[in-house]
Amino acid sequence: MGDHVSTKGGTAATTDYLLEARGITKMFGDLAANDDVTLKLAPGEIHALLGENGAGKSTLVKIIYGSLQPTAGSLHWLGQEVSIANPAAARNLGIGMVFQHFSLFEALNVVENIALALPKDTDIKDLSQKISDVSKEYGLPLEPTALVADLSVGERQRIEIVRCLLQEPRLLIMDEPTAVLTPQEADQLFLTLERLAKEGCAVLYISHRLDEVKRLCHDATILRMGKVVGQVDPQKETAASLARLMVGADVHAINANREHKPGETLLKLNRLSQDADGPFGVSLVDINLDVKAGEVVAIAGVAGNGQSELFDAISGERTSGTAGAVQIDARDSGLDTITQRRRNGAGFVPEERLGHGAVPGLSLSENIVLTRHSDDAGLSKSGFINRESAIAINERITRDYDVRKGKPDPEARSLSGGNLQKFVVGRELDRKPKVLVINQPTWGVDAGAAALIRQAMIDLALAGSAVLVISQDLDEIFEIADRIAVISRGQLSEAFPAGDLTLEKIGLLMAGAHEKKNPDATGTNEKVSA
Amino acid sequence: MKLVLEKRSEHSEFMTLMSPLLAIALTVLTGAIIFAVQGLNPFEALYVYFIEPLTSMWSLEEVFVKAAPLILIGAGLSVCYMANVWNIGAEGQLTMGAIVGSIVPIVFTSWQSPLALVAMITLGALGGALYAAIPAFLKNRFNANEILTSLMMVYIAQLFLDWVVRGPWKDPKGFNFPQSIAFEGWQLLPTLGDGRVHIGIILAVIVVAILTVLMSRTLKGFEILVIGNSPRAGRFAGFSRKKVVWFCLLLSGGLAGIAGIGEVAGPSGQLQPTISPGYGFTAIIVAFLGRLNPIGVLFAGVMLAITYIGGEAAQIDLGVSDKTAQVFQGILLFFILACDTLILYRIKMLGSTKQQSVAAE
Numbered sequence: 001m002g003d004h005v006s007t008k009g010g011t012a013a014t015t016d017y018l019l020e021a022r023g024i025t026k027m028f029g030d031l032a033a034n035d036d037v038t039l040k041l042a043p044g045e046i047h048a049l050l051g052e053n054g055a056g057k058s059t060l061v062k063i064i065y066g067s068l069q070p071t072a073g074s075l076h077w078l079g080q081e082v083s084i085a086n087p088a089a090a091r092n093l094g095i096g097m098v099f100q101h102f103s104l105f106e107a108l109n110v111v112e113n114i115a116l117a118l119p120k121d122t123d124i125k126d127l128s129q130k131i132s133d134v135s136k137e138y139g140l141p142l143e144p145t146a147l148v149a150d151l152s153v154g155e156r157q158r159i160e161i162v163r164c165l166l167q168e169p170r171l172l173i174m175d176e177p178t179a180v181l182t183p184q185e186a187d188q189l190f191l192t193l194e195r196l197a198k199e200g201c202a203v204l205y206i207s208h209r210l211d212e213v214k215r216l217c218h219d220a221t222i223l224r225m226g227k228v229v230g231q232v233d234p235q236k237e238t239a240a241s242l243a244r245l246m247v248g249a250d251v252h253a254i255n256a257n258r259e260h261k262p263g264e265t266l267l268k269l270n271r272l273s274q275d276a277d278g279p280f281g282v283s284l285v286d287i288n289l290d291v292k293a294g295e296v297v298a299i300a301g302v303a304g305n306g307q308s309e310l311f312d313a314i315s316g317e318r319t320s321g322t323a324g325a326v327q328i329d330a331r332d333s334g335l336d337t338i339t340q341r342r343r344n345g346a347g348f349v350p351e352e353r354l355g356h357g358a359v360p361g362l363s364l365s366e367n368i369v370l371t372r373h374s375d376d377a378g379l380s381k382s383g384f385i386n387r388e389s390a391i392a393i394n395e396r397i398t399r400d401y402d403v404r405k406g407k408p409d410p411e412a413r414s415l416s417g418g419n420l421q422k423f424v425v426g427r428e429l430d431r432k433p434k435v436l437v438i439n440q441p442t443w444g445v446d447a448g449a450a451a452l453i454r455q456a457m458i459d460l461a462l463a464g465s466a467v468l469v470i471s472q473d474l475d476e477i478f479e480i481a482d483r484i485a486v487i488s489r490g491q492l493s494e495a496f497p498a499g500d501l502t503l504e505k506i507g508l509l510m511a512g513a514h515e516k517k518n519p520d521a522t523g524t525n526e527k528v529s530a
Numbered sequence: 531m532k533l534v535l536e537k538r539s540e541h542s543e544f545m546t547l548m549s550p551l552l553a554i555a556l557t558v559l560t561g562a563i564i565f566a567v568q569g570l571n572p573f574e575a576l577y578v579y580f581i582e583p584l585t586s587m588w589s590l591e592e593v594f595v596k597a598a599p600l601i602l603i604g605a606g607l608s609v610c611y612m613a614n615v616w617n618i619g620a621e622g623q624l625t626m627g628a629i630v631g632s633i634v635p636i637v638f639t640s641w642q643s644p645l646a647l648v649a650m651i652t653l654g655a656l657g658g659a660l661y662a663a664i665p666a667f668l669k670n671r672f673n674a675n676e677i678l679t680s681l682m683m684v685y686i687a688q689l690f691l692d693w694v695v696r697g698p699w700k701d702p703k704g705f706n707f708p709q710s711i712a713f714e715g716w717q718l719l720p721t722l723g724d725g726r727v728h729i730g731i732i733l734a735v736i737v738v739a740i741l742t743v744l745m746s747r748t749l750k751g752f753e754i755l756v757i758g759n760s761p762r763a764g765r766f767a768g769f770s771r772k773k774v775v776w777f778c779l780l781l782s783g784g785l786a787g788i789a790g791i792g793e794v795a796g797p798s799g800q801l802q803p804t805i806s807p808g809y810g811f812t813a814i815i816v817a818f819l820g821r822l823n824p825i826g827v828l829f830a831g832v833m834l835a836i837t838y839i840g841g842e843a844a845q846i847d848l849g850v851s852d853k854t855a856q857v858f859q860g861i862l863l864f865f866i867l868a869c870d871t872l873i874l875y876r877i878k879m880l881g882s883t884k885q886q887s888v889a890a891e
Contacts, residue, residue: 317765339768350766359760361541370756370767373749380749414539 017079018043018202019064019095019171024073026059029416033059035226036073041171046193046203048213048234051223052246052472057206060223061173064204065097066090096164097173102156106149113148114163127166134165138192154185161192172196173204178212190216210239222246243507262482263293266466267314267346267435268327272334274313274320282306284313285516287492289485291435291466296457297495298469298481302510306490307470308351311439314468315348316341329434339374347371347433349425351440351470353417357424360413364398364405365390367412368427375431393430401426402452418449425453429460436460439470454480474506488512535875545873550819550830552872553865560861570848578847579840579858589843591726593835595797598730599624599789599809601831604816605734605741605824606782612745612822613758615778619665619680620786621810622687623658627787628794629691630657632710632801635717636699642715650717650791658787659780661687666779670772676779684810692803699801710801719796730792734831737785741824754778786810807838808856815863818870834859 019041026034034056041047051057062068064075066084074081077093084090090097104113111128118127128144135142140158148156157177164172174193178186193203193216207213213220214234222230222245230245237245272287284306291297301307312318314326316338323332328346336344348371350356358367368390373380378389394409401422405415412420421442428436441457442450458480461467470487471477477484478498485495486509493514496505561579562572583589603620610617617623631654634646664683668674696708704711719728745751757764757774764771793805816834820826841855 315766337768338766342768348766352762355760356762356766359756359763361759362755366752366755369749369752370763373752374768383748383750385747385749385752411540 016042018077020076020079021060021064022074022076024060024063024070024075026056026063026068027071032226034063034070037223037226037228039221039228041202041204043170043202044197044200045219046197046205046217048217048220049204049206049223050210050213050220050242050246055223055246056226057223058175059226061097061175061204061206064090065095065173091167091169094168094170095173096167096169096171098157098160098164098175098177100175100177102160104148104156104159107147109145109147110142110151110159111144113159114166117163118166130166131162134162138162138165138195139188140192152185154188157185157189165196169201171202171204173206175206177205178207178209186212210242213242214239239511240504240507243510244503262295263464264330265290265292265327266329267291267437267468269314270324270327272310272313272321272325274309274318277309277318282309282490284309284490289468289492289495291468293434293464293466294461295482296461296467296469296480297483297485298471298477298498299485299487299492300471300474300477300506300510301487303472305487307439307472307487309490310487310492311348311350311437311470314437315346315350342371343375345434347428347431347436349428349436349438349441351443353420353424354413358412358420361411363409363411364403364415364423365394365409367423368393368397371427372431397423397426397430400430401456418445421445422449422452425456429456432460432463433465435466435468437468437470440473441469441471442473442476450476474503486510486514488515491515532879534878535871536878537875541873542876545869546821549869549873550821550826550866553819553862553869554833556865556869557858557862560865561858564857565850568850570850575844575848575850578844580836582843583836583839588726589839591723592839593832594727594731596809596835596838597831598728598734598796599792599806600813600816600834601734601828602730602737602789602792603782603786603810603813604820604827604831605738606785607813607817608820608822608824608827609741609745609754610778610782611758611817613754613774613778614761615669615758615775616677617662617665617680617779617782618677618814619662619682619684619810620782620813621806621808622680622684623661623783623786624790624793624806624810625684625687625691626661627654627658627784627790628801628805629687629694629790630654630660631787631791632699632713632794635713635795636710636801639711639714639717642717644716646716647719647795650795651788654787654791655784656787658790659784661787662779662783663776666776669775669779676775680779691801691805695801695803701800708803712800713795717795718799719792726797728792728796730789730796733788733792735828738824738828745824750777786813812838812859815859815866818863818866837862 017040021037021039024034024037025032037056037060039060049057049060059068063070064084066086066089075084076082082093084093111124111131114131115122115124115127131142131144135158140162142155142158142162148159177189197203205213205217214237217234220232220234221228222232224246232245234242269287269289272284274284276283282305287310289297299307299310313320316333316336319335319337321334323334325334327333328341328344331344333341333344338348354360359370365387369379369385373385379386391409397403398405403415403419403423403426405419415423425438425441436457438457441453445453454476457467457469469477469481481498483495484498484501484506486493486506488510489512491514493509558576558580562576565572565575583593603624607617607620631650633653634641634650638646661683662680665676665679668679669676695710699710701707701709701711719730721728745754753764753769754774754777756767757769757771761771789809790805794801798805812834816827816830819833820828820830837855837858841852841858844850844854845852
C-alpha cells in the first residue's frame, strides 16, 4: 500500500493539468506529514482531498497555498515548475483559499472586510458594485454594507468566497467548508461550486464527509498517514469503500493475538444522559456500557460526536444525572468528584495534554501532584505537599516510560508532544488503576511512543484492570481492543467483539446507524443535539 | 533589521530575577529625563527621591510605617494574582476594615485591654474580607468581572467613610471637623522605638512568612497555582475554581482590612475622611514588583514606601508636584509588566536575508 497512482515526475510536462504536485514530502522533525504525495488538478474539476484527522490534508494544502515549504518535491503550475513562497505568491498565480476559520473583522462591514485583502488604492464604491455583481452572478446573496457581526456563519463564508472570486482564481481551495453550514446553506454552496467548475475553475475540496464528496466531486485523492493511498472516482465508489480507503485497507479486523477471560465489571455506564454544555457541546443520550476486568474496550467515532463530553462525565469533571449512571468498581460514582473516583481506583488521561492533563508552566514533579495529591498518602499529609516524594515518583515514571527530557525536572511545556503523552499516561499507569479511561491515547504522537503506550494499556488490562480507550484511530482500536463501541452524536452503539466488526460496519455506525431518531420516552429527558 | 519576540521553551529563572531590577533601572532613567525636562538637576532630584529617605533615622522609620500596609496588602494580592483573580479593590477593603475595626474604639471607648486591640484587628480583617466577599460572590454566581466590581466598590467604601466621619461618628468635641474621636490606650497599636513605627510592620513580616509556607509547601498553595495557570487542568485535578476565588478574595480582603485598621489605630489614631494615600492601589505594584512572591513583596513594599517618602521630600526640597510619586509608581508598573515579557520570550534580531523573502511578497 501507500504507492502512488500517478506517474512520477519524469514524464513530459503537459498543459492538461492546472496544478501538479509531484512527490511532495514535508517533515516535521521525524514525522512525515506528507510522504511523496502526488496530486493532479485539471481545470474545471472538483477534486476531493479525503483523509482522517492527521492524514496530512492541511499540510498539503498549506504547501500549495504557500504557507509551508515542502521538504522535497515540486509544484507545477500549467506545466511549469513554480516555487510558491507565500500566500501572496499563490494568489498572484490565481490560487484562492477559503479557510475553515474565517478571518473577518466583526466590527467592519462586508466591503471593508474585502477591501482589506486588496491593494490600498482600491475604490470602495467600485468594489461595492463588483461585490454585488459577483455575488449575484454566483448565487451568493450578500449585502455589501451589512455589518459582519450581524451575519450568519453561512453568510460569512460567502464573504470569504466572494473575496476569492474577486481575484478571479483558477484554483479555489475549500477547507471543510460544510463543517459550519446548515444543510440548506451547504446545498447553495454546492451550486456555486458546480457553476465555478463549469466556468473552468478547479476546486480542491477538503472533507471527510463522504456523501458530499460522492455528490459533488469528479475525482478524489485519498491520504492516509501522509501518503496517497488511492485516487478514485467517487461516483463509482460507495461510502463504505471510501471509508475503507481512508482508514486503511491493511487493517486486520481481528484481534487474535491474545486471549482474555473477562472478570467482573469494573466500569459500568448505566443510562448515562447529559445535556450539552453550551451551544457547541454535544448531549449524551442514554449511554450504556460495561468494561470488565482484563479487557480493553474502545470507543470509535468521528471527532466532536461527544467523546470529550463522555470523558468528562466518566471522570467526574462534570457531574450530572444520577449516582448510578456511572459505577466504578461496583460503587455508584455518578455524583462523586474526580478526586473521589480516583480514590476509588480510577485513573484518567484526557485528550489535551497541555492545559488539561498537565499544567504547562509547572515542573513534571508538580504535575505528578496534580492528579495524585489525594490518593497517594506519601504525596500530601495534613495539607502539606511532600516534594521529595513527588520528585522520586517522577524519576520512576520518566525512567519506566522512557520520557526524554533535557533536565531532571523540566517544565511540562518544554517536552515534545510524544514525551509529554508518555508522562501523562505513565503518571496514571504507575498507580496501577483498576479502571483506566483514556481519550485519544496516541494523538499526535510518533510511532515509537504510540507503540509503547498501546503496549502499556494492554499490559494493564492483562494485569486485571478495565481499560476504556476513546480514539479516532481505527488502526489503534483494532490493534488493542477486545470490544468496540461507536459514538455518534452523543449516542453509543452496543459494544461488539472486535473480531465481529468489519470496517464497513464501523463506518455505518460512525455515520449514525445505531442512533435512535426519537430516544424512547421512558423517563429520562434526553435531547438530541442538532 | 527587525526585532521579534521568540518564545522560550521554559520560563527563564534569570529574567525572573532580572526583570524587576531592569524595570527599576528603566524607571530611574525615565525619572531622570522627566526631571531634566522640568529644568531640575536630575542627579540631585534622584538623590532626594531614592537615597535621602534612607539617610536619617526619622525618614527610615517613616519608610517602615508606610511599608507595613503595602506589604500586608501586597502579600495578599500576590496570592490573588497567582490564582488569576484580579482584586483591584484593596483600597476599598482597607477602608472597610478601618471602619469596621473602629467600632471598638468609637462604640466601646471604655474597653481598655489588650483584648480590645485583638478585637479591633479581627474586626478589621472581617470588614475587609466581607467587603471582598461581594466581588467574589458576583464572580462565582454571575461571572461578573472582579476587576470592575472590586474597583467600583472602592468608591462606595470611600464615600461611606466620608459620610461616617461627617455624620454619626463625628467627634462631638471636634469643632465640627470631619473626624472621629481620637483613639487611646489599648485601642492604639503599640509602637516600637521612639514612637512612629508600630507593630504593623511585625504583623506584615509574620504574614509574609505564613504566605510563603502556604504557597510553597501546602496543597492549598498548589491549588491556587494550578487554577491560576490552567483552570481546565485544575478541574482535572479535582480543584474548585470557585473555592479558590473565595479563598483569594477573602484572604486579600482580610489582609487589606488589617492594613486599614492598622492605619487608623496607628499613624493617624482616628478615623478621617482620607486614611490612606492609595496604599491599596500601590500594593498592586508591590505585588508585581515582588514577583507575586511573598518574600519578594517584602522588599518591594520597602522600595515603594521609599517613593512615598521621596515624593514628600521632593515636594518640599524641589517644589515638584506631589503627584510625581504617583507618576513614578505608574512608570514602574509599566516597566515591570513590559520586562516580564522577557521571562517567557527572548528578543531576537531578524537578519537581512529573511527581510528579503518578506519583501518578495
